[in-house]
Amino acid sequence: MDIPETFPGPTGQIITALQVFVAATSYSTETNAKTRAQYSKFSQANAKDASAKTWPSRAAMMVIYTPAFVVSSALLFLGLEGANLPIDAISIPAPSLAALFCAIHFAKRCLEVLFVHKYSGRTDRGTPTMISVVYALYATLVAYAAGMEGHDHDAAVTRLGVGTTLFSVGIAGNFYHHYLLARLRSLPGKDAKSKYVAPRGGLFRCVACPHYLFELFGWLGIAIAANHVNVYLLFAGMTSYLAGRSVAQNDFNRRTFNEKAWPHSRKNLIPFVF
DSSP: OOOOBOOOHHHHHHHHHHHHHHHHHHHHHHHSTTTSOOOGGGOOSOTTOOSTTEEEHHHHHHHHHHHHHHHHHHHHHHHHHGGGSSOTTSOOOOOOHHHHHHHHHHHHHHHHHHHTOOOOOEEESHHHHHHHHHHHHHHHHHHHHHTOSOOOHHHHHHHHHHHHHHHHHHHHHHHHHHHHHHHHHTOSSTTTTTSOOOOOSGGGGTBSOHHHHHHHHHHHHHHHHHTBHHHHHHHHHHHHHHHHHHHHHHHHHHHHSOTTTSOTTOBSSSTTTO
């Protein structure tokens, strides 16, 4: 039986406790306008403030995702080449499908920032810097958790298939809805590049944040592929975080658009449910 493990010892207990705390508090943090992460449309920075305290939003988003991509890719490379490198004193995790998925996820996010998304504002430097550290730690956690030995081979085959399916659906659905958002910002007229347009198409007809829903499919796929308690807790934390931001996004849409453009009965994240 392929039973999920946790990180051992006092350090593992501290990591687990911190993850439980994050999962328990992120939802309320993100639904509160005073405490939510101040980036993207929730940034408080003045779009015309080009001071040293802010970054253009595109640069800020690259700061958020690039370190995690570099960390996850480096750990994969070192795991593959570890036997040929003079790093015996450092514990390098074995390469894993979950770590590969993590690298793909953050590579995709970097590419979307560069070539898909449309940006018009600025973001304070502190928020993306903090998030970049958290995401880099997440990438490290996935690599080390999934690289642990002791999985049952027969159970792992089925589990990896389920994880791969969920991750693939998540990546595809997330990209599709990001594309829909970017296309709306590219519409001619009404200064669409700097004004918000009511999202439509795909699952936007049902919920405010289908891209978050599919991102969670991806994280669940990573967690199942890793089959580790701490990666499941990472998924729980991301669920709490993105659920809270979906509430904030839906509130923003209701304030910004009329009932016809954005029905107030539309759900936040899960069609017909939440």
